[in-house]
Amino acid sequence: MPEKVLIYSRFPKAMMLRIGERYDLMDAAGKPPNEMFTPDQLAGVRAMITAGGTPLGAGMMDMLPALQAIVCYGTGYDGVDLAAAASRKIVVGNSPAANAASVADIAMTLMLAVTRRLLPADDYVRSGNWSAAKPSPLMRPQPGNPGRRIGVYGMGEIGRRIAARAAAFEMDVAYTSRSKHDVPYRYVPSLEALVEWCSVLMIAVRAGADTHHVIDAAMMKKLGPDGYLVNISRGSVIDQAALVAALADKTIAGAGLDVYEKEPHAPDALTAFPNVVLTPHVGGHTIDSHIAMQDCVMANLDAFFAGKPLPHPVT
Incomplete structure:
Protein backbone atom coordinates (compact mmCIF):
# COMPACT_ATOMS: atom_id res chain seq x y z
CA MET A 1 0.00 0.00 0.00
CA PRO A 2 1.53 3.38 -0.98
CA GLU A 3 2.64 5.72 1.77
CA LYS A 4 0.51 8.79 2.48
CA VAL A 5 2.05 12.20 1.73
CA LEU A 6 0.39 15.52 2.51
CA ILE A 7 0.50 18.21 -0.20
CA TYR A 8 0.70 21.36 1.92
CA SER A 9 1.05 24.17 -0.64
CA ARG A 10 -1.16 24.82 -3.63
CA PHE A 11 0.29 23.15 -6.72
CA PRO A 12 -1.17 22.64 -10.21
CA LYS A 13 -2.33 19.05 -10.45
CA ALA A 14 0.03 18.39 -13.37
CA MET A 15 3.05 18.95 -11.09
CA MET A 16 1.93 16.16 -8.78
CA LEU A 17 0.97 13.52 -11.37
CA ARG A 18 4.31 11.66 -11.37
CA ILE A 19 4.59 11.83 -7.58
CA GLY A 20 0.99 10.63 -7.26
CA GLU A 21 1.86 7.46 -9.18
CA ARG A 22 4.15 6.46 -6.30
CA TYR A 23 2.42 7.88 -3.22
CA ASP A 24 -1.08 8.31 -1.82
CA LEU A 25 -1.32 12.11 -1.95
CA MET A 26 -3.55 14.05 0.44
CA ASP A 27 -3.96 17.39 -1.30
CA ALA A 28 -4.87 20.28 0.99
CA ALA A 29 -5.07 22.54 -2.10
CA GLY A 30 -3.26 25.34 -0.29
CA LYS A 31 -5.76 25.45 2.56
CA PRO A 32 -4.98 24.66 6.22
CA PRO A 33 -4.84 20.85 6.34
CA ASN A 34 -7.11 20.72 9.38
CA GLU A 35 -9.85 22.32 7.25
CA MET A 36 -9.52 19.62 4.60
CA PHE A 37 -8.85 16.53 6.69
CA THR A 38 -9.92 15.14 10.05
CA PRO A 39 -7.48 14.84 12.97
CA ASP A 40 -7.51 11.07 12.47
CA GLN A 41 -6.50 11.46 8.82
CA LEU A 42 -3.68 13.83 9.73
CA ALA A 43 -2.48 11.75 12.66
CA GLY A 44 -0.71 9.26 10.43
CA LEU A 64 0.81 16.57 12.41
CA PRO A 65 2.09 14.56 15.38
CA ALA A 66 3.68 11.86 13.23
CA LEU A 67 5.42 14.28 10.84
CA GLN A 68 9.06 13.40 10.27
CA ALA A 69 9.91 14.82 6.84
CA ILE A 70 9.23 18.10 5.03
CA VAL A 71 10.17 17.99 1.35
CA CYS A 72 10.33 21.27 -0.55
CA TYR A 73 9.42 21.27 -4.23
CA GLY A 74 12.16 23.55 -5.57
CA THR A 75 15.38 25.00 -4.23
CA GLY A 76 13.84 27.42 -1.73
CA TYR A 77 13.03 26.59 1.88
CA ASP A 78 12.75 30.06 3.42
CA GLY A 79 9.13 29.50 4.51
CA VAL A 80 10.03 26.52 6.68
CA ASP A 81 10.87 27.18 10.32
CA LEU A 82 14.05 25.12 10.33
CA ALA A 83 14.63 25.53 14.07
CA ALA A 84 11.12 24.25 14.83
CA ALA A 85 11.66 21.32 12.48
CA ALA A 86 15.01 20.45 14.05
CA SER A 87 13.62 20.60 17.58
CA ARG A 88 10.92 18.11 16.53
CA LYS A 89 13.46 15.89 14.73
CA ILE A 90 11.79 16.58 11.37
CA VAL A 91 14.17 16.35 8.43
CA VAL A 92 13.87 18.93 5.65
CA GLY A 93 14.81 18.36 2.02
CA ASN A 94 14.74 20.39 -1.17
CA SER A 95 15.60 20.22 -4.87
CA PRO A 96 19.02 21.88 -5.12
CA ALA A 97 20.06 23.16 -8.57
CA ALA A 98 17.09 21.45 -10.22
CA ASN A 99 15.85 24.69 -11.75
CA ALA A 100 19.10 26.67 -11.69
CA ALA A 101 19.58 26.80 -15.45
CA SER A 102 16.04 27.95 -16.21
CA VAL A 103 16.13 30.59 -13.46
CA ALA A 104 19.44 31.89 -14.79
CA ASP A 105 17.87 32.04 -18.25
CA ILE A 106 14.99 34.20 -17.02
CA ALA A 107 17.45 36.47 -15.19
CA MET A 108 19.30 37.10 -18.44
CA THR A 109 16.02 37.50 -20.33
CA LEU A 110 14.84 40.15 -17.87
CA MET A 111 18.19 41.93 -18.02
CA LEU A 112 18.19 42.03 -21.82
CA ALA A 113 14.54 43.06 -22.00
CA VAL A 114 14.89 45.97 -19.59
CA THR A 115 18.30 47.26 -20.72
CA ARG A 116 17.42 47.02 -24.44
CA ARG A 117 13.87 48.31 -23.81
CA LEU A 118 12.23 45.41 -25.61
CA LEU A 119 8.73 46.06 -24.29
CA PRO A 120 8.61 49.69 -25.47
CA ALA A 121 10.16 48.54 -28.77
CA PRO A 135 9.62 59.79 -32.73
CA SER A 136 9.93 58.09 -29.35
CA PRO A 137 12.42 58.97 -26.60
CA LEU A 138 12.34 55.33 -25.49
CA MET A 139 13.87 54.33 -28.83
CA ARG A 140 17.08 56.26 -28.24
CA PRO A 141 20.26 54.11 -28.41
CA GLN A 142 21.18 52.38 -25.14
CA PRO A 143 24.54 51.02 -23.95
CA GLY A 144 25.35 47.58 -25.34
CA ASN A 145 26.40 44.50 -23.40
CA PRO A 146 30.16 44.17 -24.03
CA GLY A 147 31.85 45.67 -20.99
CA ARG A 148 28.62 46.13 -19.04
CA ARG A 149 29.28 45.61 -15.33
CA ILE A 150 27.18 42.80 -13.90
CA GLY A 151 27.11 42.33 -10.15
CA VAL A 152 25.82 38.96 -8.94
CA TYR A 153 24.55 38.95 -5.37
CA GLY A 154 24.81 35.32 -4.26
CA MET A 155 27.12 32.77 -5.86
CA GLY A 156 25.10 29.59 -5.41
CA GLU A 157 24.07 27.32 -8.26
CA ILE A 158 21.84 29.97 -9.84
CA GLY A 159 24.37 32.77 -9.33
CA ARG A 160 27.09 30.71 -11.03
CA ARG A 161 24.91 30.11 -14.05
CA ILE A 162 23.95 33.77 -14.29
CA ALA A 163 27.63 34.73 -14.14
CA ALA A 164 28.55 32.22 -16.86
CA ARG A 165 25.80 33.52 -19.14
CA ALA A 166 26.78 37.13 -18.53
CA ALA A 167 30.43 36.35 -19.27
CA ALA A 168 29.38 34.77 -22.57
CA PHE A 169 27.77 38.13 -23.45
CA GLU A 170 31.21 39.75 -22.95
CA MET A 171 30.16 41.43 -19.73
CA ASP A 172 32.44 42.23 -16.81
CA VAL A 173 31.25 40.04 -13.93
CA ALA A 174 31.82 40.43 -10.21
CA TYR A 175 30.02 38.95 -7.23
CA THR A 176 29.56 39.03 -3.50
CA SER A 177 28.45 36.24 -1.19
CA ARG A 178 28.98 35.00 2.33
CA SER A 179 32.32 33.52 1.27
CA LYS A 180 34.72 33.61 -1.67
CA HIS A 181 34.27 30.81 -4.21
CA ASP A 182 36.57 29.11 -6.68
CA VAL A 183 35.05 30.82 -9.72
CA PRO A 184 36.65 32.92 -12.47
CA TYR A 185 34.93 36.14 -11.44
CA ARG A 186 35.99 39.08 -9.33
CA TYR A 187 35.04 38.76 -5.67
CA VAL A 188 33.81 41.92 -3.94
CA PRO A 189 33.72 41.59 -0.15
CA SER A 190 30.64 43.74 0.51
CA LEU A 191 27.25 44.23 -1.10
CA GLU A 192 27.63 48.01 -0.86
CA ALA A 193 30.85 47.92 -2.87
CA LEU A 194 29.34 45.60 -5.47
CA VAL A 195 26.30 47.85 -5.92
CA GLU A 196 28.49 50.94 -6.34
CA TRP A 197 30.61 49.12 -8.96
CA CYS A 198 27.97 47.44 -11.13
CA SER A 199 25.49 48.76 -13.68
CA VAL A 200 23.17 45.74 -13.32
CA LEU A 201 22.63 44.03 -9.97
CA MET A 202 21.47 40.43 -10.32
CA ILE A 203 19.86 39.24 -7.08
CA ALA A 204 20.37 35.50 -6.62
CA VAL A 205 20.69 35.28 -2.85
CA ARG A 206 18.56 33.13 -0.55
CA ALA A 207 15.78 34.84 1.36
CA GLY A 208 16.10 35.14 5.11
CA ALA A 209 16.15 37.57 8.01
CA ASP A 210 19.63 38.75 7.00
CA THR A 211 18.54 39.64 3.45
CA HIS A 212 15.08 41.09 4.17
CA HIS A 213 14.86 44.50 2.44
CA VAL A 214 18.65 44.57 2.13
CA ILE A 215 18.15 46.33 -1.21
CA ASP A 216 16.68 49.52 0.20
CA ALA A 217 16.58 53.18 -0.82
CA ALA A 218 20.22 53.71 0.14
CA MET A 219 21.34 50.76 -1.98
CA MET A 220 19.36 51.99 -4.97
CA SER A 236 11.49 40.12 0.28
CA VAL A 237 15.10 40.99 -0.63
CA ILE A 238 13.99 44.34 -2.15
CA ASP A 239 12.12 47.06 -0.27
CA GLN A 240 9.36 47.27 -2.88
CA ALA A 241 8.04 50.66 -1.74
CA ALA A 242 11.56 52.06 -1.99
CA LEU A 243 11.87 50.54 -5.47
CA VAL A 244 8.70 52.28 -6.65
CA ALA A 245 10.04 55.58 -5.28
CA GLU A 261 6.89 40.95 -1.83
CA LYS A 262 3.34 39.65 -2.24
CA GLU A 263 2.41 37.05 -4.83
CA PRO A 264 0.47 36.97 -7.02
CA HIS A 265 1.20 40.62 -7.71
CA ALA A 266 -1.75 42.82 -8.69
CA PRO A 267 -1.46 45.83 -11.01
CA ASP A 268 -0.25 48.89 -9.10
CA ALA A 269 2.29 51.71 -9.30
CA LEU A 270 5.08 49.23 -10.02
CA THR A 271 3.35 47.72 -13.04
CA ALA A 272 2.78 51.15 -14.60
CA PHE A 273 6.46 51.89 -15.29
CA PRO A 274 7.58 51.36 -18.92
CA ASN A 275 11.15 50.73 -17.74
CA VAL A 276 10.17 47.68 -15.64
CA VAL A 277 9.81 44.17 -17.07
CA LEU A 278 7.66 41.81 -15.00
CA THR A 279 7.12 38.06 -15.10
CA PRO A 280 4.86 35.98 -12.78
CA ILE A 287 9.29 21.20 -18.34
CA ASP A 288 12.84 20.04 -17.72
CA SER A 289 13.06 21.97 -14.44
CA HIS A 290 9.82 20.47 -13.15
CA PHE A 304 12.82 8.79 3.96
CA PHE A 305 10.30 5.96 3.75
CA ALA A 306 13.16 3.48 3.33
CA GLY A 307 14.71 4.74 6.55
CA LYS A 308 17.70 6.28 4.80
CA PRO A 309 19.16 9.81 4.94
CA LEU A 310 17.70 12.28 2.47
CA PRO A 311 19.87 12.59 -0.66
CA HIS A 312 19.00 16.31 -0.86
CA PRO A 313 18.84 17.58 2.71
CA VAL A 314 18.61 21.19 3.86
CA THR A 315 21.47 21.63 6.31
Missing part, protein backbone atom coordinates in the same frame (compact mmCIF):
# COMPACT_ATOMS: atom_id res chain seq x y z
CA VAL A 45 1.00 11.74 8.07
CA ARG A 46 4.76 11.23 8.22
CA ALA A 47 5.83 13.32 5.24
CA MET A 48 4.64 16.43 3.41
CA ILE A 49 5.48 18.31 0.23
CA THR A 50 5.55 22.10 0.33
CA ALA A 51 6.64 25.06 -1.76
CA GLY A 52 9.68 26.59 -0.10
CA GLY A 53 8.20 30.05 0.20
CA THR A 54 4.96 28.93 1.87
CA PRO A 55 5.04 29.76 5.62
CA LEU A 56 5.32 26.54 7.59
CA GLY A 57 5.80 27.07 11.29
CA ALA A 58 5.76 25.19 14.55
CA GLY A 59 1.99 25.39 14.97
CA MET A 60 1.35 23.58 11.72
CA MET A 61 3.99 20.97 12.50
CA ASP A 62 2.25 20.27 15.80
CA MET A 63 -1.00 19.54 13.95
CA ASP A 122 7.48 45.88 -29.17
CA ASP A 123 4.79 48.47 -28.48
CA TYR A 124 6.43 50.87 -30.94
CA VAL A 125 5.89 48.34 -33.72
CA ARG A 126 2.42 47.14 -32.66
CA SER A 127 1.04 50.66 -32.13
CA GLY A 128 1.96 51.75 -35.66
CA ASN A 129 4.24 54.49 -34.36
CA TRP A 130 7.24 52.97 -36.17
CA SER A 131 5.46 52.77 -39.54
CA ALA A 132 4.14 56.30 -38.98
CA ALA A 133 7.71 57.48 -38.22
CA LYS A 134 6.60 58.97 -34.89
CA LYS A 221 20.98 55.40 -4.64
CA LYS A 222 24.36 53.65 -4.80
CA LEU A 223 23.26 51.77 -7.94
CA GLY A 224 22.55 55.13 -9.57
CA PRO A 225 20.57 56.57 -12.46
CA ASP A 226 22.20 54.28 -15.03
CA GLY A 227 21.76 51.14 -12.92
CA TYR A 228 19.27 48.29 -13.17
CA LEU A 229 17.94 45.74 -10.69
CA VAL A 230 17.08 42.16 -11.68
CA ASN A 231 15.49 39.93 -9.03
CA ILE A 232 14.87 36.20 -9.51
CA SER A 233 15.40 35.32 -5.83
CA ARG A 234 12.60 36.33 -3.44
CA GLY A 235 10.61 39.54 -3.37
CA ALA A 246 13.44 55.04 -6.93
CA LEU A 247 11.80 54.36 -10.29
CA ALA A 248 9.49 57.35 -9.97
CA ASP A 249 12.29 59.82 -9.25
CA LYS A 250 14.74 58.13 -11.66
CA THR A 251 17.18 57.16 -8.91
CA ILE A 252 17.71 53.96 -10.97
CA ALA A 253 17.20 53.29 -14.67
CA GLY A 254 14.87 50.30 -14.44
CA ALA A 255 14.19 46.82 -13.12
CA GLY A 256 13.39 43.28 -14.19
CA LEU A 257 11.40 41.27 -11.65
CA ASP A 258 10.21 37.68 -11.49
CA VAL A 259 9.42 37.81 -7.76
CA TYR A 260 7.53 40.21 -5.49
CA HIS A 281 7.49 33.97 -10.85
CA VAL A 282 8.18 31.68 -13.81
CA GLY A 283 11.96 31.44 -13.48
CA GLY A 284 11.91 27.71 -12.80
CA HIS A 285 8.77 27.03 -14.79
CA THR A 286 10.07 24.84 -17.59
CA ILE A 291 10.96 16.96 -14.05
CA ALA A 292 14.24 17.57 -12.20
CA MET A 293 12.43 18.99 -9.15
CA GLN A 294 10.01 16.05 -9.11
CA ASP A 295 12.95 13.66 -9.32
CA CYS A 296 14.47 15.31 -6.24
CA VAL A 297 11.17 15.23 -4.35
CA MET A 298 10.68 11.53 -5.08
CA ALA A 299 14.29 10.71 -4.24
CA ASN A 300 13.90 12.43 -0.87
CA LEU A 301 10.59 10.69 -0.15
CA ASP A 302 11.89 7.30 -1.28
CA ALA A 303 14.90 7.59 1.01
